[in-house]
Amino acid sequence: MDLVRMTRLWRDSRALRRREWQDPGAYRDLVTARLRDVVHLAATRVPHYRELFREAGVRPDDVHGPEDLAALPITTNRALRDLPREAVTVDGSDFDALYDKWSSGSTGVTLHTWVTPHERDVQALNALRVFHAGGYRARDVLLDLLEPYAPKPRAIERLGLYRKHYIELKEDLADHTDAINRMRPDVVLASATLLDLLCDHAESGALTVRPRLVFNTGERIAPRQRERAKALLGTAPIDVYGASEFGPIAFQCAERDGYHINADGLIVDIVDPATGRPVPPGTVGQVVITGLLGRVMPFIRYSVGDLAALRPGRCACGRGLPLLESVQGRLIDMLLTADGTKVSPWGPTIVLEETPGVDRYQLVQDAPGALLVRIEGGPVDEADVTARLRALLGGTLAVRFEYPDSLTAEGRHKFRLVVNRCAPPSTGA
Numbered sequence: 001m002d003l004v005r006m007t008r009l010w011r012d013s014r015a016l017r018r019r020e021w022q023d024p025g026a027y028r029d030l031v032t033a034r035l036r037d038v039v040h041l042a043a044t045r046v047p048h049y050r051e052l053f054r055e056a057g058v059r060p061d062d063v064h065g066p067e068d069l070a071a072l073p074i075t076t077n078r079a080l081r082d083l084p085r086e087a088v089t090v091d092g093s094d095f096d097a098l099y100d101k102w103s104s105g106s107t108g109v110t111l112h113t114w115v116t117p118h119e120r121d122v123q124a125l126n127a128l129r130v131f132h133a134g135g136y137r138a139r140d141v142l143l144d145l146l147e148p149y150a151p152k153p154r155a156i157e158r159l160g161l162y163r164k165h166y167i168e169l170k171e172d173l174a175d176h177t178d179a180i181n182r183m184r185p186d187v188v189l190a191s192a193t194l195l196d197l198l199c200d201h202a203e204s205g206a207l208t209v210r211p212r213l214v215f216n217t218g219e220r221i222a223p224r225q226r227e228r229a230k231a232l233l234g235t236a237p238i239d240v241y242g243a244s245e246f247g248p249i250a251f252q253c254a255e256r257d258g259y260h261i262n263a264d265g266l267i268v269d270i271v272d273p274a275t276g277r278p279v280p281p282g283t284v285g286q287v288v289i290t291g292l293l294g295r296v297m298p299f300i301r302y303s304v305g306d307l308a309a310l311r312p313g314r315c316a317c318g319r320g321l322p323l324l325e326s327v328q329g330r331l332i333d334m335l336l337t338a339d340g341t342k343v344s345p346w347g348p349t350i351v352l353e354e355t356p357g358v359d360r361y362q363l364v365q366d367a368p369g370a371l372l373v374r375i376e377g378g379p380v381d382e383a384d385v386t387a388r389l390r391a392l393l394g395g396t397l398a399v400r401f402e403y404p405d406s407l408t409a410e411g412r413h414k415f416r417l418v419v420n421r422c423a424p425p426s427t428g429a
């Protein structure tokens with residue numbers, strides 16, 4: 001790592017730690033300056049936003065602060081997904097020099113997000129802020145169950161700092177319980193369904209680890225899942241609310257009560273879905289985010305597909321970062337093989353994420369060992385997708401494909417990426 005990058009990271013991390021405890025009023029000028037920069041960049045150099053600003057009759061200079069954002073329309077991952085990358089990124093971007101992150105978020109629509117190496121560093125620093133707030137220490141061994149592909153170890157791990165182990169998202173945890181026992185992780189990073197599977201293995205005696213901290217991210221966790229994890233893994237999970245477009249958005253601290261918003265890196269608006277206007281604290285609304293740091297692919301008034309409410313007042317921990325009351329993130333169910341074995345839904349979601357021609361998808365299970373794949377877009381290579389799903393869910397898996405014109409949420413309920421109708425739902429409070 002070069003000296004310039006290290007110095008910059010050091011400076012950024014000190015500033016992040018300082019602002020964590022400050023009242024947001026103390027860095028309001030910083031937020032305003034960052035917002036004006038990103039709005040100006042988007043409105044002048046990103047074709048998608050140039051068009052949006054023009055249609056809304058808003059000039060970049062009209063946006064003086066966060067309160068002026070409401071004049072702009074809300075944009076969705078669906079809208080961005082349908083556009084070529086040149087339309088959603090700063091003109092002249094050199095894609096070979098950028099990182100591509102992808103995820104379907106809550107909505108089943110795969111979106112590629114382009115970030116600079118520096119932006120990736122800053123997202124990593126934000127993740128560190130989140131972990132430290134929960135009680136993570138530099139000497140801890142962290143087991144990360146959420147990466148589709150495990151990255152190489154970083155240089156810092158050779159010093160015994162920030163050591164990480166991975167079990168890739170598409171792997172079956174049942175095959176790795178011995179390895180996890182040997183790792184003896186202090187900290188586990190997982191999602192609600194994966195925590196449920198870990199609890200199953202702890203209950204059967206296959207898993208014997210008692211991590212000091214467990215972080216849940218990427219899915220809404222039900223109260224009974226939380227209680228079960230506390231009983232079987234020895235610690236109550238700490239929720240982190242994030243999206244691949246931004247990294248961590250809001251997080252529980254060790255108090256596990258409310259979610260601190262990373263308010264120096266993004267602006268979270270909670271709005272009425274019908275009008276786009278802000279709702280009062282305590283009222284559940286649509287989460288709309290404006291990223292303050294994106295310099296390649298800005299996100300302005302971007303709906304991540306989740307619901308949440310703002311909470312007035314301060315957390316008992318003393319941090320100044322403002323709070324969300326609740327986050328109703330992604331709802332995702334466990335899948336079942338023909339013999340009733342529970343399988344993480346994440347492997348199958350990666351299969352769909354990586355299938356060309358899929359605009360949006362949903363996985364529905366009505367019987368163990370059977371799967372309905374609903375795809376907007378397509379048609380896809382069904383034999384190939386079936387073979388890849390069978391590798392995860394058993395060789396006898398019966399797969400049906402359906403190509404509806406549009407996949408939308410059922411009634412007033414949130415869109416469910418993976419729905420299991422044949423077992424008691426594994427999530428949903």
Ligand SMILES: [Zn+2]
Pocket residue numbers: 252253254255260315316317318319
């Ligand atoms: Zn707190």
